[in-house]
Amino acid sequence: MSVDSYKLAAARRALGFVEPRMRLGLGTGSTASVFVELLGAQVREGLSVLCVPTSEQTRALARSLDIPLSTLDETPLLDLTIDGADELDSELRLIKGGGGALLREKIVATASDRMIVIADAQKRVDKLGRFPLPVEVVRFGITATRNMIEMLAGDSGCHGEITLRLKPDGTPFVTDGGNLIFDCAFGQIDDPESLDEALKFIPGVVENGLFLGIADAAIIGGPEGVSVIEARYGEGQEAV
Incomplete structure (x- = not known):
């Protein structure tokens, strides 16, 4: 399987966390775009959600898929943000911003009750910093x-x-x-x-692109399938 297939598998699993009438933050980047495409298909089938994009690029993609959109000024409290990461470690500390949207990504993530990161297994590292x-x-x-x-x-x-x-x-x-x-x-x-x-x-x-104590879970696609890691800040992490 390819990296693209791992991203797709992670995005599909993340879609299972989306519930009707949720207010969603939509991330930026290649993996987040896969999720937005899948979400658009669900919207066409009748799923009701309201979404806040983290970049103009994501806004354009979501609009092309007829996903209902809002702004953080209009919808300042979100239920869930789904976004990618350039790196993540075992404590769900992240480096983000490879796509240039780190400021809006952090604002949207912290305005959400929950943030879920989707990534392929190559993004996991023992220590952050391999990615600039x-x-x-x-x-x-x-x-x-x-x-x-x-x-x-x-x-x-x-x-x-x-x-x-x-x-x-x-x-x-x-x-x-x-x-x-x-x-x-x-x-x-x-x-x-x-x-x-x-x-x-x-x-x-x-x-800066360090996202510390923000991610609540990570969905990681890899050769052995998809794993979900839930954050337990102050208590360690465990896979579910």
């Missing part, structure tokens, strides 16, 4: 902000190349919020909580 950590920043003072990221990340034990994300044409990638992204190739992040706190200290940083 996205850090969303404002345009003003970008060089000073980059220097602060380098310095404070170093104080947290993280060192590596920090590069401005570019589009294929060589121009800076711009988020839906009009901001820029630094991709930080720190390698293994031994203390994600410390790094998260350090980055939040920097005024020019809007948000």
